[in-house]
Amino acid sequence: MGRQPFGVFIRIEGVPNAVALAEITAMPLGMELPALGASVEGEVFWHAHNHQVRVRLDEWRTSAE
Template sequence: MDEYAWPTGPEVPAADLVRKSWETTVAALPIGARVTGEVIGRQPFGVFIRIDGVPHAVALAEITAMPQGMDLPALGTFVSGAVYWHTAHNHQVKVRLDEWQAADE
């Protein structure tokens, strides 16, 4: 299996549902909100996360928020973190993972 994978499969919300639910997602996940979820995709720039309790939301934890020397979480890993931004043009919730925050301290 390749180390990188785009989010695919029945657990990934359809793009049209993500787009249609964007306002609801932003309201449910304000900046600072705590989130948990499963890593559903990995790319060199970060990991995509399906957020528990918000079925039509996709989060992205980018490597720009990851401390040097750390590895991206594997597919299927359950992670937690905090929302730090909303990217309206591609309907993504940006998340900083707890494990990355702890490594910075």
């Protein structure tokens, strides 16, 4: 996993070629990016044929509801 100003890159277990990104624009106000090495869960809501995916983290979704 890697943190950038625009979001967090996530390694997807069992899919070594995937490049997953949880974008900061999906993060609710008052939340923080996950720490490096943290285990997170989420839902893929967009993908491309070149193994790029966008993920909505469960912790972000439940705090916004």
